[in-house]
Structure formats: structure tokens, C-alpha cells
Amino acid sequence: MYLPTCNLRPAFPATALLVLLSVLLCSANVMAQVSTGIAELDAPFTQFIEGRGSARTEALDTIAALERDDTRELLTGILSGDLMLHKPTGTVVRATRQGREYLMQSLDGSEELGSDSTRKLARLKVTNKMRSYLRNLIAGLGLRSANPQHRLAAINALMDTPDQLADETLVELLGSETVPAVRKALSALQARKQAVSDQP
Known part of the structure; x- marks a missing residue:
């Protein structure tokens, strides 16, 4: 009895799968750029928000080393939760809660950015260990x-x-x-x- 053979090919050739896997792995290591409205703060805030482990404390050290007039205010804002990430725009803002919304200001306080719902803003993640590090950093300014x-x-x-x-x-x-x-x-x-x- 004759059985026809099927010429089965994988949906994705092995080389294509390897390329796709490489792209996905590289994408996972690329940090989403965070905006602060202040050029010298974009990189350290991106590293703090998107980074892990020691990269986050290094980002805080970078912010402290800039010796800006508002350095203490920025670090205190991270510690207290007054600085938040506006998720739709990827922008770090000063946020004040008002009912079910947050009133937003630019990081340097020079511009009112309107308001948005609480679910569209996220506090910058600060662990207990990070709190201690921040307090020491602020004290040492x-x-x-x-x-x-x-x-x-x-x-x-x-x-x-x-x-x-x-x-x-x-x-x-x-x-x-x-x-x-x-x-x-x-x-x-x-x-x-x-x-x-x-x-x-």
C-alpha cells in the first residue's frame, strides 16, 4: 500500500527562532527611557526606575553627586513617595493626591501638568533597605x-x-x-x- 509522504517544515526555521530569541533577550535588557524634563536627570532616574540591585543605588549616588540646588528635595521626594511615574508618558512628576486623582507638576516645579487618575501613576519603588540608604545619602549631602x-x-x-x-x-x-x-x-x-x- 502506498502512503504519501508529507514534506513537513517547521513553522519557523531553527535559525529564525534563534534570531527571534536573541532579539527578545536583548529587548529585555534595554531600559525603557524615563523622562524628567531635565536632561541630566533622565539617565539616573531611568536607571533607578528600570534597574535592579546595585544599579539602583548607583543611580541615587549619581543624583546626589550632581550637587543641584534641589538635590535634597529630589531624594526626599523619592523617599516620601511625592515623586511618581506617570505611566502613560513615562515621565517622573511631582504628584499631590486629590481625591481619586493626582495633581501633577514638572520635576523642577515650574510647570503644572494637569491631573490624572491614581491608577495611571506609580510610586517609585523603594525597599526598606533602599529607605535606609536614601536617609543616609540625604544626611550626607x-x-x-x-x-x-x-x-x-x-x-x-x-x-x-x-x-x-x-x-x-x-x-x-x-x-x-x-x-x-x-x-x-x-x-x-x-x-x-x-x-x-x-x-x-
């Missing part, structure tokens, strides 16, 4: 400034809450400080930190 007066002001700002600064950071700063007045202030901060930690 100005401590590494090239201007001794800025360093001194940052130290004085920490006197009421010295526990916000990590012990290892304080030791590092003491070891590298060369200005006597600033070094004296750091020593006072260290003593204050010790006194607070000794309290029951």
Missing part, C-alpha cells in the same frame, strides 16, 4: 562638598539627628578632613552620635 563652609553647614544640620549618618561614613570623613574647624565639628558630631546611641 554637603559633607563631601569642596567648600568647607558647606561641609560645616551639613555637619551642623546633623547635630539633632546624628544617627542618620552611618558610623563608617563618619569615620571616613574624619580620616579625610583637613580643615581644623570642620574636623572639630565632625568630632563633636561623633561624640553627639555616641551620646545618643548610649541613651536607653
